Amino acid sequence: MADDGSTAAHGRPWADLPRELAEHMRPHLDEVADDMIEEIRTRVREYDRPGDGAYSGTLRLAVERVLHYFVDRVADPGHESGQVTDFFRAIGRGEAGEGRSLDAMQTAMRVGAMVAWRRLSAAAVRLGVSSRTLGAVGEAMMLFQDELAAAAAEGYAQARAAVAGEMQRRRKRLVDLLFADPPATLEAIADLAAAAHWPVPRTVAAVALGGRGADARQPAFPPDILVDLERRTPSLIIPDPDGPGRAKLIDRALSGCLAVVGPTVPVTEAARSFHWARKTLGLVERGVIEADGVVRSVDHMSTLILFQDEELITSLARMRLAPLAHLRASQQDRLAETLLAWLQSGRNANEVAMRLHVHPQTVRYRLRQLEELFGDQLLDPDLRFDLEIVLRARALLSEGSRGPVIPAAKEAVGDAAEVVTFRR
Structure with a gap:
């Protein structure tokens, strides 16, 4: 076959299917749905929830929608797919909202397609369907599965992006609170930290990033480090900076940046650590303090005192x-x-x-x-x-x-x- 575009763009393989095949399928859809659900529950542990009526109802609704849409598409190749793809986008968003991956859903789709293909193949033999038509049915099923998987992945990505954006906004608000003057109470910090999924540490150190740190590619910081690169002085807050292995972790995370780590302080005094980190950064940028890797304010206290006023x-x-x-x-x-x-x-x-x-x-x-x-x-x-x-x-x-x-x-x-x- 000439490479003149995708089969979907020319209505294939749906256009190759006999319209009457849909009428032979419709009376058996409930049986096929039962077989698909049973096989999915057997082979995909996440879907085996006999005591969860709501979840079982959602599973059956999804299976029935897929089967009915497939048959409708066989009967009319131009049948719109908007409703079923929207449904699977919603499923993807739901999986993201529950904190699950799409692995179980994608496995369930493959298992369901296998069962449907098995039933269709058996029926095709009884009906005397040609091998060419049977091949077109299989191709249509695979394309349909890919279409639904793509819709679910799109919904999943949208939900994850929304969650990540909201979490980032909460974390930036937490940075603002920690750098507030006068300092916030520990209770206020704990409330916002819980919403930002940030375990409140006993001690922190603030980091001030210079121009090179802000302009270079954004480093990949560990998830427990609070990051706000949009501040006038791009900044980080590092929990438990003096813990085992933390110094090396900080150096690796800030490699390639012009970065100054302020002194270790109680979490309610993060603003004080940031004050000294910024002071030190100013002296680094002026060349008063030499920047050889990550700079730590505590190594330059006498210079900071000297240039305080x-x-x-x-x-x-x-x-x-x-x-x-x-x-x-x-x-x-x-x-x-x-x-x-x-x-x-x-x-x-x-x-x-x-x-x-x-x-x-x-x-x-x-x-x-x-x-x-x-x-x-x-x-x-x-x-x-x-x-x-x-x-x-x-x-x-x-x-x-x-x-x-x-x-x-x-x-x-x-x-x-x-x-x-x-x-x-």
Whole structure:
């Protein structure tokens, strides 16, 4: 046969069936239905519910509708299939609503078709139906079965999509509730969590995702992780983040994303974890904190404290680094680097030389310059502490910035506020 389109498109195989065959079938439909139901119950465990009258009634209704439609189609190839396919779409939606798969229903359809074919074959022999006609009947049955299976699958997919969409909406509302300010009560969280099918954990950690995490393909997160990628800062909530194996699971789930995991907190304090995750993410995006895989806020607490109030640290820098204000930018950089190394190494010139990979004599020359610039300030422990704070912040910003952190120095010391500002 030439490949000129599907048989269904040309009315085949239904058009090849003798119309009178339908009249021979009609008187036996009740018997065929009984045989089909018995065989389905015997071979498909899910359909063996003798005490469930409603379910038995639905099964019989489905079988009878299928048989009557098939015979009507034999009698009239143009007979509309809308009602029976709508019925099977509804069955598919019902199976999804009950949380079952379509496996049992599809098995039942195959068993029913086998019984019907067995009865039709026997009747065809008695009626002297030709082998060509019998083949057309078999083909029509297979096409019909495929049509009903497709309708059921469509209804099933629609219902699953609707359920998934509603569940996702509930989970997003739960994320909003967990990040609320002031924090929600544990009772309110538990109520919404139950509706979202999310077991309430004792502890959580929030995750803030950067631009790369939001723009890249959506990772496949485990079902117990709450996800909202539509927030201004795409975010996750991870239950029991410190449990056995959870750290590795988190790293795998966030592989390829720019992701910051906030500190572990009680579930009612998820907003606090998210606050610190976002703060850390901001420093990562500025280059202050290096992103090497998944970043965890708890590994950078001192940096977070240092940058908690940048205006305050800038004001402190204006005061403590004022002696450097009249120097050229390159001189500022060398002396600031030397002073920080000196403070960090217990004021040991030889160790400073090793840290900076310069000759000890060079270090001693720079230290004499610093003594001249800062004078007795370097003898005061509190001032040395202030200097180390601002110099650490300066070093972090120097590593993260694309250009000079401190602009070229002005001649007047009074312009130090402009010279030593840390903000880019």
